């Protein structure tokens with residue numbers, strides 16, 4: 001057995017995710033949970049519902065989180081990290097509030113949160129923190145003694161998140177017919193968000209796009225070094241929602257594939273860097289819709305793997321937990337990060353990634369909780 005890793009003062013890790021339906025009857029209530037108060041047009045909801053029905057009403061996200069849990073527990077055990085791992089979601093069972101209640105009843109007092117979202121933005125960071133605040137408020141009303149909750153730093157540029165993606169791109173290139181492989185574009189894709197949200201993301205604004213561009217460059221550079229071919233790359237967006245008159249980040253992946261085809265590009269690899277696992281956005285928006293578009297264009301396109309439950313990602317989480325614990329004890333841990341931006345902040349500062357209307361958010365400098 002290796003020496004036990006020191007994770008004091010923490011006594012539990014909480015995997016915090018989006019959640020997804022597990023059968024056809026779950027789809028509508030799930031979508032209602034996701035969009036409550038968010039002004040999503042009815043037609044968009046019906047359309048997204050169809051994406052889920054196409055896959056039997058089952059989102060792949062829950063099984064992927066179960067797999068990630070198993071890999072995290074395995075990695076922790078193998079490295080002498082004695083830290084229980086729990087799982088709770090924003091929008092579907094197991095619900096965050098229920099998991100947090102169970103953690104308190106199990107006596108957990110210092111909880112570290114791993115969100116399945118790697119970048120800064122309202123949707124990808126503060127909204128999860130607001131959900132944590134809501135859950136804590138409920139437990140407070142129930143008369144429970146509240147635990148302290150901290151969130152791990154953004155991990156988009158952690159080597160354990162990036163390396164598996166690089167390997168995935170290399171594997172995808174190998175899948176392309178040899179005669180188009182050299183000229184293939186690397187098309188990095190992420191969730192579109194409202195431009196206004198992108199502009200205010202992170203402590204100083206603009207973090208969402210800057211972080212994606214930084215990691216895309218790291219991956220493109222690594223692929224160039226590995227293959228000896230300098231391929232063009234672009235960052236594009238997918239899964240746009242919201243009202244049509246509100247600007248969201250562009251170009252859309254399908255429009256971009258069209259433009260590539262018109263400009264004579266021979267092939268493309270779609271690299272979903274914005275997603276931690278093969279969510280519905282990956283299975284539908286990329287593997288179904290974008291692939292159909294590419295087929296129509298006669299453009300050879302492959303989609304590379306998300307990090308999912310790769311053991312290197314589990315190892316990265318362990319490192320991040322150990323790092324944060326050391327920082328909490330006042331030590332100066334080594335902080336791994338690739339690219340130019342460096343390691344992200346541990347604690348989101350006041351006004352980081354603001355929402356449209358101010359609401360209490362936990363696990364940040366402006367948390368109303370200790």
Ligand SMILES: CC1=C(CCC(=O)O)c2cc3nc(cc4[nH]c(cc5[nH]c(cc1n2)c(C)c5CCC(=O)O)c(CCC(=O)O)c4C)C(CCC(=O)O)=C3C
Pocket residue numbers: 018019020021031034035038040044045048059060061116117118121123124191192193194239240241242274278279280281
């Ligand atoms: C940045 C971002 C991530 C990545 C970070 C992260 O992972 O958190 C993400 C992830 C996800 N989004 C997901 C699902 C949905 N997102 C929606 C709506 C929205 N997403 C937004 C942004 C993001 N979303 C935004 C700005 C909206 C508009 C409404 C609003 O402002 O809140 C809607 C409503 C219908 C629609 O309009 O599409 C659904 C169903 C699922 C589950 C998929 C599955 O089941 O496998 C996952 C992982």
Ligand SMILES: [Fe+2]
Pocket residue numbers: 191
């Ligand atoms: Fe979303």
